[in-house]
Amino acid sequence: MALSIPDIRNDFPILKQTVYGKPLIYFDNGATTHKPEVVIRTVSELQESYNSSIHRGLHYLSDRMTERYEQARESVRAFINAASTSEIIFTSGTTGSINSVAFSFGEKYVRPGDEILITEMEHHSNLVPWQMMCERKNAMLKVIPMDDRGELVLDSLDDLITEKTRILAVVHASNSLGTVNPVKEIIRRAHALDIPVLVDGAQMVQHGEVDVRDMDCDFYVFSAHKIFGPTGSGVLYGKEKWLEELPPYQGGGDMVDRVTFEGTTYNALPFKFEAGTTNYTGAIGLGAALEYVQSLGIGEIKEHESHLIRLMTDKLEGIPGLTLYGRAGHRISVFSFLLDQIHPYDAGMILDKMGIAVRTGTHCTQPVMDHFGITGTIRASLVFYNTEEEVARFADGLEKTMQMLS
Numbered sequence: 001m002a003l004s005i006p007d008i009r010n011d012f013p014i015l016k017q018t019v020y021g022k023p024l025i026y027f028d029n030g031a032t033t034h035k036p037e038v039v040i041r042t043v044s045e046l047q048e049s050y051n052s053s054i055h056r057g058l059h060y061l062s063d064r065m066t067e068r069y070e071q072a073r074e075s076v077r078a079f080i081n082a083a084s085t086s087e088i089i090f091t092s093g094t095t096g097s098i099n100s101v102a103f104s105f106g107e108k109y110v111r112p113g114d115e116i117l118i119t120e121m122e123h124h125s126n127l128v129p130w131q132m133m134c135e136r137k138n139a140m141l142k143v144i145p146m147d148d149r150g151e152l153v154l155d156s157l158d159d160l161i162t163e164k165t166r167i168l169a170v171v172h173a174s175n176s177l178g179t180v181n182p183v184k185e186i187i188r189r190a191h192a193l194d195i196p197v198l199v200d201g202a203q204m205v206q207h208g209e210v211d212v213r214d215m216d217c218d219f220y221v222f223s224a225h226k227i228f229g230p231t232g233s234g235v236l237y238g239k240e241k242w243l244e245e246l247p248p249y250q251g252g253g254d255m256v257d258r259v260t261f262e263g264t265t266y267n268a269l270p271f272k273f274e275a276g277t278t279n280y281t282g283a284i285g286l287g288a289a290l291e292y293v294q295s296l297g298i299g300e301i302k303e304h305e306s307h308l309i310r311l312m313t314d315k316l317e318g319i320p321g322l323t324l325y326g327r328a329g330h331r332i333s334v335f336s337f338l339l340d341q342i343h344p345y346d347a348g349m350i351l352d353k354m355g356i357a358v359r360t361g362t363h364c365t366q367p368v369m370d371h372f373g374i375t376g377t378i379r380a381s382l383v384f385y386n387t388e389e390e391v392a393r394f395a396d397g398l399e400k401t402m403q404m405l406s
């Protein structure tokens with residue numbers, strides 16, 4: 001059944017407001033998404049009624065909070081079809097998850113002269129941690145190039161993967177170009193040479209099915225706040241065999257089994273990777289967000305977003321002087337573009353005064369901007385609560401912006 005967008009928008013209190021007297025058009029979902037009532041209520045109910053540290057107390061409140069936290073872990077497991085909740089680590093977000101893998105994997109498996117493979121379209125979060133690891137370990141960062149449509153040049157894989165390649169990290173959907181990468185194919189080719197793959201799903205989980213077992217990725221990471229959950233929380237999925245073998249990234253409370261001054265043994269999975277008091281309210285809020293998304297139906301979300309993608313593409317292509325960056329065949333509803341002779345910041349400011357929120361700049365993908373020889377773009381990123389009318393108003397807003405600034 002098709003989504004009822006007016007009903008869905010009613011679930012998001014923030015969307016009801018006006019900005020500078022105009023109805024808000026929020027097209028900055030790539031940066032962060034808004035929260036439905038159920039997530040807001042879940043988090044405030046936890047603060048009001050359950051606030052208590054998890055896993056440690058034997059008292060009623062601590063037990064209830066622990067139960068909700070572990071239920072949230074099960075919701076994440078089910079959402080991405082992981083084999084076991086032992087494979088679901090709660091982190092501070094995508095960035096926290098990738099740093100954790102880059103550190104732990106680097107410590108255990110990377111030697112001087114080894115190679116790490118990433119792609120030209122990575123977010124800085126899936127680039128800098130690997131670069132830092134390469135510096136620490138005297139290893140080399142190699143890059144799978146992309147073409148001018150914003151699609152990876154996979155023919156280069158055979159040359160780039162060598163016997164020194166230790167891990168490959170790739171973004172599932174690009175936050176600045178909208179490209180959805182053929183991760184299953186990349187993983188199949190990497191695995192044929194025994195190379196594990198980390199997939200950055202920060203921009204994918206909110207737009208389509210993610211099945212980590214079908215994909216066969218070794219690690220999958222995402223942030224709660226980009227899938228309608230709270231900020232400061234996220235997920236690191238790792239195959240159990242890797243998580244068992246990797247050393248923990250951080251030491252502290254909860255991740256230990258026995259501690260003496262002579263040495264420490266670690267807790268079982270997933271707790272080995274959850275040192276200290278975690279952001280358990282964020283994790284439980286994420287669980288509520290995933291259940292909300294599932295109640296709408298990923299198939300239905302995809303159908304509505306595909307419709308918005310077609311509309312946006314038509315509208316943007318119809319505006320003379322607009323250049324679209326990222327023309328991949330398989331894409332999410334993220335559009336990067338420039339208006340002839342107009343600085344993206346100026347356009348962003350004018351659009352803001354029309355009540356339209358977009359992102360301008362490099363979108364934490366400076367190498368992508370370098371590829372196209374530009375310093376930044378305007379980015380409009382849509383999710384299921386956006387509408388046809390908003391797309392039409394946005395296109396009008398762009399035309400007006402061009403008239404005003406040309």
Ligand code: PMP
Pocket residue numbers: 030031092093094095096123125126171173174175200202203223364
């Ligand atoms: N990877 C991608 C593709 C992203 O879009 C983002 C956020 N813009 C990140 C990683 C980092 O996410 P976070 O800031 O939530 O850790």
